[in-house]
Amino acid sequence: MEFTIRVAQRNILVHSIYSRVYDLCKPYLTEEYVIPDIEIRITDDLIKKEKERILSTSIIVTDIGNVEWMVLHRMISEALLAYDTMLMHGAVIAVDNRAYMFTAKSGTGKTTHIQSWLDNNDSAYVVNGDKPYIIISKTDECPMACGSPWAGKEKMQTNTIVPLKAIALMERADENRIERVGLAQILPDLLQQVYQPENREKMRQTLTLIQRLSKNVSFWRFYFNNFKDDCFAVSYNALVKGENE
Amino acid sequence: MKSKYTFEKMELDGEIVAVPVGEGAAELHAVLNVNEEAMRILELLQEETTEENIVAQLMKEYEGKKEEIAPLVSEYIRQLFQEGLLEE
Numbered sequence: 001m002e003f004t005i006r007v008a009q010r011n012i013l014v015h016s017i018y019s020r021v022y023d024l025c026k027p028y029l030t031e032e033y034v035i036p037d038i039e040i041r042i043t044d045d046l047i048k049k050e051k052e053r054i055l056s057t058s059i060i061v062t063d064i065g066n067v068e069w070m071v072l073h074r075m076i077s078e079a080l081l082a083y084d085t086m087l088m089h090g091a092v093i094a095v096d097n098r099a100y101m102f103t104a105k106s107g108t109g110k111t112t113h114i115q116s117w118l119d120n121n122d123s124a125y126v127v128n129g130d131k132p133y134i135i136i137s138k139t140d141e142c143p144m145a146c147g148s149p150w151a152g153k154e155k156m157q158t159n160t161i162v163p164l165k166a167i168a169l170m171e172r173a174d175e176n177r178i179e180r181v182g183l184a185q186i187l188p189d190l191l192q193q194v195y196q197p198e199n200r201e202k203m204r205q206t207l208t209l210i211q212r213l214s215k216n217v218s219f220w221r222f223y224f225n226n227f228k229d230d231c232f233a234v235s236y237n238a239l240v241k242g243e244n245e
Numbered sequence: 246m247k248s249k250y251t252f253e254k255m256e257l258d259g260e261i262v263a264v265p266v267g268e269g270a271a272e273l274h275a276v277l278n279v280n281e282e283a284m285r286i287l288e289l290l291q292e293e294t295t296e297e298n299i300v301a302q303l304m305k306e307y308e309g310k311k312e313e314i315a316p317l318v319s320e321y322i323r324q325l326f327q328e329g330l331l332e333e
Binding site: 190196207211 | 251253254256257260262264266267270274275276278311
């Protein structure tokens, strides 16, 4: 199948084998013909290599369409680096045209936490609940958080881009507390939530993009307990209202 | 001897850090605060080498004397071994 999607401000022409990829990309299909910035051609060989990669991890994937989905994700993530765009693992929520990312290992509680933002603020919405792209241009412009079709099992996403203002690294704790930190203090943990290409040059580009983030994005350590009543207020007041600076 | 990890140089707030990348980087879960010379030693350790080779290379690049460079290299390599970052 051949179709074009628009993700992170780039038109991506996709040649896929299985229909599942097309179905999952539907929210990002372009309505008419556009000149592609990126062209991705998926082959049986690439799918085979991805299956081998999966077998070496604890991920269980049985549907070949899902494997192709992962291939497409990897190829787009690598291609977007040339456009100053990197992939991060995290949940991004937007309020008043500002985006805030919560990042942590899977299962920590990101989705539960952003749900508390949705429950407490009618204007809040999810940009991406799992794997947003971040555009970090060379200019002084604010980095932009982008929705994408790769939105986790809850499929929480919006086809939009929003200025990214803060990244909070979450860690479970007994009490809720948030503190602002510098990039140097958070870097080892942040790196674990950033897509790291195997190609050395692309990895250097990724590090350059991370470095640029600190110009306009604040970093936080958020020690949280989703079961305590003040959990939403602690993060919201710090990140959105600027309290606890 | 050789580094167990691949490191990339990154500048943060005017300081240099060596970021582990590639295989095994996640388990290290740390970045190294380094100066230019330490970063250069880490780069030379990406390939199989000896302490003597590193000293010789740094003498060329920094136009330094052996009696000044050799002890610093020796101490840094000792620290790297202690941290589990090098393999024989």
